[in-house]
Amino acid sequence: MDTPSIREFVDLPEVWDRMGEIEDRLLEVSSSEDAFLTEVAQHLITAGGKRFRPLLAMLAAQLGDPSGSRPVDAAVAVELIHIGSLYHDDVIDEAETRRSATSANANWDNTVAILAGDFLMARASELAAAELGQESVRLLAATYAALVEGQTFELQLDFDLNHGSEAYEKVIAGKTASLIRTSSRLGALAAGCTPDVVDAVSEWAWEVGIVFQIA
Ligand code: FPP
Ligand code: MG
Numbered sequence: 001m002d003t004p005s006i007r008e009f010v011d012l013p014e015v016w017d018r019m020g021e022i023e024d025r026l027l028e029v030s031s032s033e034d035a036f037l038t039e040v041a042q043h044l045i046t047a048g049g050k051r052f053r054p055l056l057a058m059l060a061a062q063l064g065d066p067s068g069s070r071p072v073d074a075a076v077a078v079e080l081i082h083i084g085s086l087y088h089d090d091v092i093d094e095a096e097t098r099r100s101a102t103s104a105n106a107n108w109d110n111t112v113a114i115l116a117g118d119f120l121m122a123r124a125s126e127l128a129a130a131e132l133g134q135e136s137v138r139l140l141a142a143t144y145a146a147l148v149e150g151q152t153f154e155l156q157l158d159f160d161l162n163h164g165s166e167a168y169e170k171v172i173a174g175k176t177a178s179l180i181r182t183s184s185r186l187g188a189l190a191a192g193c194t195p196d197v198v199d200a201v202s203e204w205a206w207e208v209g210i211v212f213q214i215a
Contacts, residue, residue, distance in 0.1 A: 006055070015058045018072065022054045025076045029123050040104055040116040044083050047101035053078040056180060056208070057187030060201045064191030073131040074190035077140060078183040080124035085147055085179075087117030092151070136186055143182040150174020169210070177209030 007016060030041045054075035061071035089095070090103040091110045097103055104113035121144065128137045154171045157163050184205035188198045 006050070010055065010059065012059070012062065014066070015055070015062065018058060018066075019051065019054070021069075021072045022051065022058075022075050022079070025072055026079060029076055029080065029127055030120060032119065037116070037119060040108060040112055041119050043101070043104050043107065043116070044086060044098060047099040049079075049083070049099055051079065052212070053082050053179065053183040056183040056205055057190070060184040060187035060193070060205070061191035063188055063197050063201060064193035066191050070131060070190035071187055073127055074136070074186040075183075077124045077128045077132065077136070078179060078186055080120045080127070081140065081144065081147075082179060084117040084120035084124065087113045087120070089151070091117075132186070132190060136189055139182055139185060139189075143178050146174045146178035150176070150178065172210060172213040176213035177206050180209030180212060181206040 010016075026045050027042060030038070030045055032038045032041065057075035057078055058066070058071055061074070086098060087104055090098055091105045091113050094105070095103045096106045104116055124140060125137065128140050150171050150173065153167075153174060157167055157171065181202050185198060185202040188201045193201070
């Protein structure tokens with residue numbers, strides 16, 4: 001059996017039609033007055049990527065009123081956090097490549113890569129504060145903390161051959177499922193969904209995040 005592409009699987013043209021707006025906004029929000037910082041910060045943005053987190057934000061927004069710029073800004077905020085964390089992750093892993101491109105740490109150096117990651121995180125917070133409101137800013141801040149906790153817990157398991165599946169689940173919950181859940185939650189909040197809908201789509205996305213990381 002052929003696996004359907006994600007576009008076939010998510011058969012919602014109204015969602016796919018808006019993905020270009022996300023690309024434009026990503027470039028706008030990640031720009032700096034410093035041309036070098038813009039170049040480094042956009043290195044991984046322009047290298048491609050699945051845009052899975054923005055897709056989840058836009059999908060969740062369909063459960064409310066998806067019109068206007070707020071769902072796009074929610075999608076952009078979560079993608080900036082994701083990409084920012086990849087700059088840092090590639091420094092930690094001493095990675096040479098990312099998304100078929102040279103990683104920023106390999107192309108420039110660790111200092112430059114860390115600063116670019118910091119910049120994207122800062123821009124995500126700025127965007128959320130300006131466009132999405134206090135609940136979304138708080139949610140994003142709690143999600144950065146969960147990413148760092150997941151990554152830090154993973155470090156402590158290095159070379160520990162005795163840990164079980166519970167520890168593994170704690171790592172993937174923190175470093176992957178937390179941001180995937182936040183992607184849907186932020187999209188639903190941006191679209192003015194009712195609290196019940198926001199909670200239901202968050203719970204669904206949490207399960208998706210766990211399965212995504214295992215897969
Ligand atoms: C990829 O993991 C990395 C992540 C899913 C998150 C990394 C989180 C941090 C570096 C914490 C710092 C975050 C902030 C918000 C400052 P992987 O190495 O297992 O996968 P890969 O093959 O894609 O590198
Ligand atoms: Mg890595």
